[in-house]
Amino acid sequence: MRNQRVAIAALSLVVAAAAVGVVAVLDSGDDDSDLPRVTAVSPTRTRAAAPVSPRLPGWQVVDDPLAGLRYEVPAGWSLAPESETLESSNGAVLSHLTDFGTYLCEGAEYGRAFTGSGRVDGDPTKVATELAAAIAADQYSDGTQTAKVTLSRPTPLVRDGARGALIRADAEASEDEDADKCASKRGVVTVIALAVSGGTSVVVVGADTDDRGPDAPLAPGDDLRAMTDSVRPGS
Numbered sequence: 001m002r003n004q005r006v007a008i009a010a011l012s013l014v015v016a017a018a019a020v021g022v023v024a025v026l027d028s029g030d031d032d033s034d035l036p037r038v039t040a041v042s043p044t045r046t047r048a049a050a051p052v053s054p055r056l057p058g059w060q061v062v063d064d065p066l067a068g069l070r071y072e073v074p075a076g077w078s079l080a081p082e083s084e085t086l087e088s089s090n091g092a093v094l095s096h097l098t099d100f101g102t103y104l105c106e107g108a109e110y111g112r113a114f115t116g117s118g119r120v121d122g123d124p125t126k127v128a129t130e131l132a133a134a135i136a137a138d139q140y141s142d143g144t145q146t147a148k149v150t151l152s153r154p155t156p157l158v159r160d161g162a163r164g165a166l167i168r169a170d171a172e173a174s175e176d177e178d179a180d181k182c183a184s185k186r187g188v189v190t191v192i193a194l195a196v197s198g199g200t201s202v203v204v205v206g207a208d209t210d211d212r213g214p215d216a217p218l219a220p221g222d223d224l225r226a227m228t229d230s231v232r233p234g235s
Contacts, residue, residue, distance in 0.1 A: 101216055170186075
């Protein structure tokens, strides 16, 4: 997926605003096109993990006091600077970002997975649905096409007494000769939205699902599930 971050007084890459097409059935064909060479970038931690003991041994705790949420990421994930944010095409702003599998391709930076959190007004189910659709379209659409996005049914959940919902959005872009060949064409975005004191807070977990070779490995599915399971209200 593309690195589409905004830092204070600096724009990394512009988020592509795109319409979202929702369909009923997933279609996950193999991408057998020739891919440009990629170079893995060693992860660097640019902010400290929260000084809280993780529930998952060896993992890092991400604490977002403004959103009132806490979750955990594996030790190999990189914690982005506090100044970086990600704004979706529906206006939601995510902060406390983390990254996995950063790589360089044709002079631009990409990543295989990310997380972010924030506060969004509205009912948790509606918030999760709209945000999952927007982030999936943002990450997998480009100037030549709009990604096809398939939304799951909402899954109600309760985390440490906070009620909310989980939505999964699967995104796929077709292979086109004018498309960005450095970017992944398939991925999944999971949004957990919880009703907390003062509003609705969200955690977004996004990850590529297509194979780009050993220099750009996928985030393990078990890790992604454990991350979404770890989302809970902050203390």
